[in-house]
Amino acid sequence: MRSPSSLKKEFLTKWVVGLRAWSSSSKEMGLLERKKAIKLSADVAMAAATNGTTIWSHTLINNASKDPNSKHMVQSILTSARARDQSNEPSKFPLLSPPTRCARNRVRSKKVLRKARINYIQRCSRRSAASLIAKTLVKKRTQVLKGLVPGGECMDESCLIKETLDYMISLRAQVLIMQHIAKVMELFNSK
Amino acid sequence: MKPIGGIEVRSMNYSHKNVDIGVQAYQLGEEFQMLMAGPPPTGNSFTALLELPANQAMELLHSPGAADSPTELPLKRHHNMSHRSARNHPHDCAPAFPSNAALNEGATKYSGISTAAAFGGGGQDSPESSSSANAMKVKSEPMDSGSSPNSLPHTSNPTVASKNEKHTKRKEREKGKATNKKNKTAANDNSKEGERLPYVHVRARRGQATNSHSLAERARREKINARMKLLQELVPGCSKISGTALVLDEIINHVHSLQRKVEFLSMRLAAVNPRIDFNLDSLFTAGNGSVLESNFPSMVMPLMWPDIQMLGNEQECQQQWHLGSVNQPVWTRQEGHQNLIISENSLLSYDSPANSVSLHSSQQKMEI
Numbered sequence: 001m002r003s004p005s006s007l008k009k010e011f012l013t014k015w016v017v018g019l020r021a022w023s024s025s026s027k028e029m030g031l032l033e034r035k036k037a038i039k040l041s042a043d044v045a046m047a048a049a050t051n052g053t054t055i056w057s058h059t060l061i062n063n064a065s066k067d068p069n070s071k072h073m074v075q076s077i078l079t080s081a082r083a084r085d086q087s088n089e090p091s092k093f094p095l096l097s098p099p100t101r102c103a104r105n106r107v108r109s110k111k112v113l114r115k116a117r118i119n120y121i122q123r124c125s126r127r128s129a130a131s132l133i134a135k136t137l138v139k140k141r142t143q144v145l146k147g148l149v150p151g152g153e154c155m156d157e158s159c160l161i162k163e164t165l166d167y168m169i170s171l172r173a174q175v176l177i178m179q180h181i182a183k184v185m186e187l188f189n190s191k
Numbered sequence: 192m193k194p195i196g197g198i199e200v201r202s203m204n205y206s207h208k209n210v211d212i213g214v215q216a217y218q219l220g221e222e223f224q225m226l227m228a229g230p231p232p233t234g235n236s237f238t239a240l241l242e243l244p245a246n247q248a249m250e251l252l253h254s255p256g257a258a259d260s261p262t263e264l265p266l267k268r269h270h271n272m273s274h275r276s277a278r279n280h281p282h283d284c285a286p287a288f289p290s291n292a293a294l295n296e297g298a299t300k301y302s303g304i305s306t307a308a309a310f311g312g313g314g315q316d317s318p319e320s321s322s323s324a325n326a327m328k329v330k331s332e333p334m335d336s337g338s339s340p341n342s343l344p345h346t347s348n349p350t351v352a353s354k355n356e357k358h359t360k361r362k363e364r365e366k367g368k369a370t371n372k373k374n375k376t377a378a379n380d381n382s383k384e385g386e387r388l389p390y391v392h393v394r395a396r397r398g399q400a401t402n403s404h405s406l407a408e409r410a411r412r413e414k415i416n417a418r419m420k421l422l423q424e425l426v427p428g429c430s431k432i433s434g435t436a437l438v439l440d441e442i443i444n445h446v447h448s449l450q451r452k453v454e455f456l457s458m459r460l461a462a463v464n465p466r467i468d469f470n471l472d473s474l475f476t477a478g479n480g481s482v483l484e485s486n487f488p489s490m491v492m493p494l495m496w497p498d499i500q501m502l503g504n505e506q507e508c509q510q511q512w513h514l515g516s517v518n519q520p521v522w523t524r525q526e527g528h529q530n531l532i533i534s535e536n537s538l539l540s541y542d543s544p545a546n547s548v549s550l551h552s553s554q555q556k557m558e559i
Contacts, residue, residue, distance in 0.1 A: 039457035141439035161418040171449040178456040
């Protein structure tokens with residue numbers, strides 16, 4: 001169980017490391033490019049600042065490291081973490097390939113689910129249509145949520161909710177830090 | 192109702208605890224009577240079943256040496272006592288907080304048993320059974336308040352893995368939580384004793400299939416519901432909403448809005464400075480480590496509470512930082528980290544307390 005301030009500290013340090021890695025590329029970046037770079041480094045830093053047990057963090061880091069532009073930034077963030085905490089966390093994010101099996105499993109399980117559902121409906125024909133409607137509504141929304149949370153496609157419902165919880169906490173911390181930094185920057189630049 | 196052999200065995204095991212538990216349960220009894228006054232929110236037949244035994248439970252509690260589990264009265268109609276008695280033996284409160292993996296195992300092991308909710312161990316069980324009557328209602332309350340005392344026993348006994356633990360179901364754990372919440376004033380060992388339930392037998396609802404699939408499905412569903420409650424507490428304004436679809440709507444909106452905020456902030460940061468790391472370098476320059484400590488708070492404070500008298504401090508800062516930027520960042524990584532941590536401390540000290548508190552509590556809940 002980590003305190004929220006330690007999460008923020010880690011995020012900030014890693015973010016700065018990542019941002020500095022961009023400057024070594026020594027090319028002029030336009031506004032949009034810079035924005036993308038900032039956002040990417042923030043996301044990767046946030047994912048790296050977690051304990052490394054969540055799926056969304058792994059997905060984020062893997063996706064970022066696939067892109068050749070940002071790969072060195074990701075490497076720098078991860079290596080800085082490892083250099084600092086050598087004893088504690090040897091490698092939380094070993095840069096493994098993302099779970100590709102989940103898509104196939106999902107297709108297979110859909111057929112099974114359909115049969116089970118038909119069975120279920122036949123057995124509980126007395127059940128009202130309202131519950132079925134409610135279920136479809138919930139189903140739609142879980143699909144949307146899966147699209148929102150990184151790596152959500154490969155999760156079942158209970159896992160999805162747990163990931164959403166963790167992701168929401170991390171996002172909130174990220175937003176707070178970025179707000180502070182933005183304010184400080186603007187104040188600094190306005191003088 | 193004459194106790195069946197297995198129950199006798201079980202109740203003998205727990206009889207020595209009943210004295211302590213009985214007193215506790217008597218105090219709890221009034222609270223649970225009040226709880227039970229309201230109609231069950233989900234309208235389970237489960238709750239209807241359990242409302243009755245709770246009343247009888249209270250009567251039985253008053254009689255001294257009530258060794259029998261009072262909830263056995265109406266509920267022991269179909270069950271198979273033999274293998275249950277074999278599994279029942281006293282253990283500490285760890286099984287009241289089984290891990291999720293253990294829960295899943297326990298759910299799948301319940302093949303083919305249409306069982307009633309049985310709580311070995313005397314008096315403490317009846318309030319817990321009545322609390323399960325308001326299964327959904329009571330579960331939600333202790334989730335936040337009970338989570339902190341619960342996390343302690345949970346982390347203290349993570350490795351106790353008896354066979355009984357594996358058969359414990361989520362309902363039992365949450366009943367344990369409910370009683371833990373009421374027992375907050377009581378000593379820890381008392382609450383531990385009270386949660387020393389072997390496991391919960393879940394009765395299949397009317398019209399539901401009773402095979403292992405639906406039981407496992409139901410356990411899974413309850414797990415999902417408990418997590419949804421956590422999410423509801425985290426998202427502001429979501430606790431009043433009832434209904435999964437609407438709650439999910441709110442959660443989706445919240446996550447989406449947070450993501451949009453990140454995008455917007457990164458655009459803002461990109462617009463503020465021409466170089467991508469220009470600002471941060473000049474902020475955290477080496478020579479001004481100690482200066483930054485004192486100045487950063489004064490920098491951050493006007494941001495939070497714009498104050499005119501702070502401008503004098505700001506000018507000081509500006510001079511310092513101009514000097515720093517002239518010297519250009521030649522600092523080593525270690526120094527940088529030190530500086531960062533120092534400035535971060537002051538940054539973080541100004542976080543809104545609500546956010547940090549909610550984050551902390553939700554971090555705790557993540558352990559559940």
